Amino acid sequence: MTKGSQFCHERGRPFLEARALGKTYDVGGSTVHALREVDFTAAQGDFIVINGPSGSGKTTFLNLISAIDRPSHGEVRIQGVSTNDLNERQLATLRKEKIGLIFQTFNLIPVLSAAENVEYPLLLQRLPKSERMKRVQAMLDEVGLLDMAGRRPNELSGGQRQRVAVARALITRPKLVLADEPTANLDSETGGRVMELMQRLNEEHCVVFIVVTHDPAVTPYAQRKIRIHDGTLNEGADA
Amino acid sequence: MWWIPLRSLVRNRRRTALSIAIVALGTAISFFVYGFLEDSRLQIQASTVSEYGNLQIASPDLWEDTADGYEYLIEPETEAQVRTLLASHDGLTGITEQLQFPGLVAAGNETQVVRITAQVPENGTLTSDGFVIDGRPLQSTDVAAVLMGRSLAARLDVGVGDIVTLTLTTVDGAYNASPLQIVGIYGFSSEQVELRTLFMPLTFAQLLLNTAGVDRLIVNLSSIAATDREVVSIQQQLDQAGLALEARPWYDLSPIYQQLSGYFDILFGFLTLAVFILVFFIILQVLTLAFLERTREIGTIRALGTTQGEVFRQLIAESGWLAVLGSLTGILVGGLLGAGFNAIGIKWRPPGTVEASLLSVQITALTMLPPFLVGVAATLLSAVFPSIQTSRLRVVDALRVE
Numbered sequence: 001m002t003k004g005s006q007f008c009h010e011r012g013r014p015f016l017e018a019r020a021l022g023k024t025y026d027v028g029g030s031t032v033h034a035l036r037e038v039d040f041t042a043a044q045g046d047f048i049v050i051n052g053p054s055g056s057g058k059t060t061f062l063n064l065i066s067a068i069d070r071p072s073h074g075e076v077r078i079q080g081v082s083t084n085d086l087n088e089r090q091l092a093t094l095r096k097e098k099i100g101l102i103f104q105t106f107n108l109i110p111v112l113s114a115a116e117n118v119e120y121p122l123l124l125q126r127l128p129k130s131e132r133m134k135r136v137q138a139m140l141d142e143v144g145l146l147d148m149a150g151r152r153p154n155e156l157s158g159g160q161r162q163r164v165a166v167a168r169a170l171i172t173r174p175k176l177v178l179a180d181e182p183t184a185n186l187d188s189e190t191g192g193r194v195m196e197l198m199q200r201l202n203e204e205h206c207v208v209f210i211v212v213t214h215d216p217a218v219t220p221y222a223q224r225k226i227r228i229h230d231g232t233l234n235e236g237a238d239a
Numbered sequence: 240m241w242w243i244p245l246r247s248l249v250r251n252r253r254r255t256a257l258s259i260a261i262v263a264l265g266t267a268i269s270f271f272v273y274g275f276l277e278d279s280r281l282q283i284q285a286s287t288v289s290e291y292g293n294l295q296i297a298s299p300d301l302w303e304d305t306a307d308g309y310e311y312l313i314e315p316e317t318e319a320q321v322r323t324l325l326a327s328h329d330g331l332t333g334i335t336e337q338l339q340f341p342g343l344v345a346a347g348n349e350t351q352v353v354r355i356t357a358q359v360p361e362n363g364t365l366t367s368d369g370f371v372i373d374g375r376p377l378q379s380t381d382v383a384a385v386l387m388g389r390s391l392a393a394r395l396d397v398g399v400g401d402i403v404t405l406t407l408t409t410v411d412g413a414y415n416a417s418p419l420q421i422v423g424i425y426g427f428s429s430e431q432v433e434l435r436t437l438f439m440p441l442t443f444a445q446l447l448l449n450t451a452g453v454d455r456l457i458v459n460l461s462s463i464a465a466t467d468r469e470v471v472s473i474q475q476q477l478d479q480a481g482l483a484l485e486a487r488p489w490y491d492l493s494p495i496y497q498q499l500s501g502y503f504d505i506l507f508g509f510l511t512l513a514v515f516i517l518v519f520f521i522i523l524q525v526l527t528l529a530f531l532e533r534t535r536e537i538g539t540i541r542a543l544g545t546t547q548g549e550v551f552r553q554l555i556a557e558s559g560w561l562a563v564l565g566s567l568t569g570i571l572v573g574g575l576l577g578a579g580f581n582a583i584g585i586k587w588r589p590p591g592t593v594e595a596s597l598l599s600v601q602i603t604a605l606t607m608l609p610p611f612l613v614g615v616a617a618t619l620l621s622a623v624f625p626s627i628q629t630s631r632l633r634v635v636d637a638l639r640v641e
Contacts, residue, residue, distance in 0.1 A: 069634070124549070
């Protein structure tokens, strides 16, 4: 596995920092600590794989660093800006411009075709139609779905949907991609192609990948491995 | 991104069809009733103008009923001055004089209090000629002739060619009486008008009253819509000429028109409110459920970077499509219903009238617009609350919904 690349000159520069990050939930009058005082740093060009048992806090951690949830305490800084200081609109802009999300359950928009789902983030960025079409075609080609462009999600298999979700996350060339079980619904060959695509983007464009997975086939792509257990992070431990 | 809301509507065809049907039903009912009321209003307008002319010029004492005796009469010199002023107006299609006064008409043992309308026969502006149902209209050669309403003729048991006696008070306060020959019987939509109003030649009426004056000048215009403009213009001329006369439009002269018009407005107002409430609450329910089912999808697009405002606009745009499609369908359905109703040709005789009138629905752009706007407004307003609520969902909570 290639770790680092000649194309990425910004590698190693801090991109995301979490300081004393914590999340608590009030469940039936008692406080549940989903994440406890976590310190974490991701530098540009990092490819990080996170694993841990169910209920260990993986999804909570992803939600907080992707700015779709707010911490109970501590903070997340993305390129030096604390998400605590941003309002809802600014958080949406941050997600739109810098973060790509891959959901375990695909979360495709059912009324849009595969190509339109991939195009959606570009519509939010108000890119011209010609530019959108060019990028969508290239991205669908990349994930091997060019011939499925016009199909709706319900006309695609689980693996094809996941590839559309991956294409949608990568289409805006985000600086940070957070993926929740990106290969869970893919066969080993397709899973390998998706991981190779991620790796290429990581190497060529310094995209930070933080992947939550139980798939052992993903682990070899990792530059850093983190295990979450009971809401705490333990770097370097394998699942 | 305008097509995304449209796609969402197409996704759940049954719910979309239900929503469109609800909006369409409300709009169609509103359009049908409004078209019917407007047609009635137009019929009353035309009838009122045919009865009063587009505008009348008279002394304020006549309008306000503050005159002592016949002090309000317009003498021939003044009338000539007014006619000279009016000659400069292009939109005028006719001017005539009228003199109204009370009297008693008797035939055999029956006596009836009446109001005589003395007019210039064959004046071409405002006559009772069109209402004659038996005998003939008044002619310029007539002297002691009268045109009687059919209800009064029936009450007095007289007909064309019979003689009745008219008793009246002259402008000097003396009593006068004259035999009059019935030359024609007229019919009118109102039984009260038929019972109370007699028409006779102006020159003979002036002779009976012992005056050369008239109490009003009646002006007809090429269109009803020009009335207000001409009233203002004529009034300015009258004031500049120092004439103590006042021009009044037809709708001010007919208290019945004003009452009915107000009644129609209230009726349509209540109907609009009922339709609005009906559409508002049903669509509110439908949209709330529809948006609730899409919570996870909304969470996803928010996670991808769509702002609350953009989500709100998408949901409102979706409702906008529903509103426009539903209201257009309603206008189409209401128009078809109205056309069908008009084709049947139903007649109805309102209380207090003697002739049935044709019930119909006005199908014009002007009668389509208010119901269309009501349908659109009710749908859009009903979408505001669920759209705000849905767009403000916490992303992480929305994504958890299965």
